[in-house]
Amino acid sequence: MRRSASRVRESLPAILQIVVAATAAFAFAHYVLGHPAPLLAGVVTVSSLGLVRDARPARVLETVIGMIVGILVAELIVLFAGVGWWQLAITLSATLVVARFLSPQASFAIAAAIQSLIVIVIPANVPFLRLLDGLVGGVTALLVTALVPRSPLRAVTRDGRALFAAFDGAAATLVDALRQGDRRRAERGLAKARALQGTVDDWRTALESGAAIARISPFLRRQRFEMQRQARIRDAMDLATRNLRVIGRRVVYLCDDGAARPVAAELVGELRRGADLIAQSLDDISFEPVAREALRAVATRLDPAVLAGPGAVLDQNFIGALRPLAVDLLTATGLPPEEARAALPRM
Structure with missing residues (x-):
């Protein structure tokens, strides 16, 4: 019990940072840009910040880039091929290949693959709307890293x-x-x-x-x-x-x-x-x-x-x-x- 309480106490700055960033990204995408359900704005923010020990801006930026790559690849495939089971297979394959080419970090490729999966599974009426949401989430995560630091x-x-x-x-x-x-x-x-x-x-x-x-x-x-x-x-x-x-x-x-x-x-x-x-x-x-x-x-x-x-x-x-x-x-x-x-x- 004591260790659990200590773990929560140590994570409070990170929790505050994530909550502020995800809320701000969602609010900006929904109320300012008018997106009806800016899921990826929040997902990118939470995933890029995380509760990990290493909260360096470079690590956050690398994670953001990985997720944006995944969203972009999926949006392009959806635009030209639509959605379906074989499109999902192609999207995941293409995303993982591109991500592994761009970065030696396995986490980079996995982050990209997860975002491409979300784009394929959850439909959207406007092309590249989710890419914009992802960019909003990534920029918000970087801003909050500087403006709401984790002490x-x-x-x-x-x-x-x-x-x-x-x-x-x-x-x-x-x-x-x-x-x-x-x-x-x-x-x-x-x-x-x-x-x-x-x-x-x-x-x-x-x-x-x-x-x-x-x-x-x-x-x-x-x-x-x-x-x-x-x-x-x-x-x-x-x-x-x-x-x-x-x-x-x-x-x-x-x-x-x-x-x-x-x-x-x-x-x-x-x-x-x-x-x-x-x-x-x-x-x-x-x-x-x-x-x-x-x-x-x-x-x-x-x-x-x-x-x-x-x-x-x-x-x-x-x-x-x-x-x-x-x-x-x-x-x-x-x-x-x-x-x-x-x-x-x-x-």
Whole structure:
């Protein structure tokens, strides 16, 4: 029940956008243009906007073009061949061939085919009337994308928090494995680290979509800086998750002997706490310098020879593997990469 309510709450901006756009398209086609039943004006609007995560204007425009192509092909066939079962077969075949020629996206072809099917099945007395309805719906969808945006920053920040929560869970499991010398727990931590890429990709999609909307919407100009800041954090966290997978594999090797490694566990724990401060900076930028200093304090101590001692090759290699992760996390706080690397002790 809670997940269902959360899903509805997250979709409310998209629902509002779709309702406004479909109503406006229908009203314009019906009351201004005088079309008796402008079905496709609403259908094109709803289908092009949708409830998908990626609401970029380019994606909306591509979907609109696909549907217009389907309507146009069907209108031409109806004009010259009429309607019937064999005309339906020809229309669908022609639409799918044209659509696949124009775009590599399978969704483009399906959108075109659905609209051509509607044109064939539902008759109209005036040629190309439905094409005009489709154009009205497409233009309305694009206008509403800019004028009634979906508050993309909220979705972007939510996806960013999801990544940091998953990163924290993986790091916490690895810390516990190091403290207990538990190989099975280490393998669970590695599995969690390997599962992070999907969350990284979700954040990337949300950021790209939000940035594209912010570029055309006059109401979202103030969100551009925050979008750019979170894009910088995401780029650094993409590298950090990759390095966490490397660290996870090394933790598995270290735990083969069943010995506890409190020093290594504490170092990973401190990096984990720094990442948590970065996560808090998504909502409050004042946490960014706090995270930077906390991570710098860890980075300056990452000297394998000092922390692991002579002869402990596996432990030295592990502490050496923490250095790139520290650099990635420092970069996520806004520190230039060269300054982040300079924070590490010389080896």
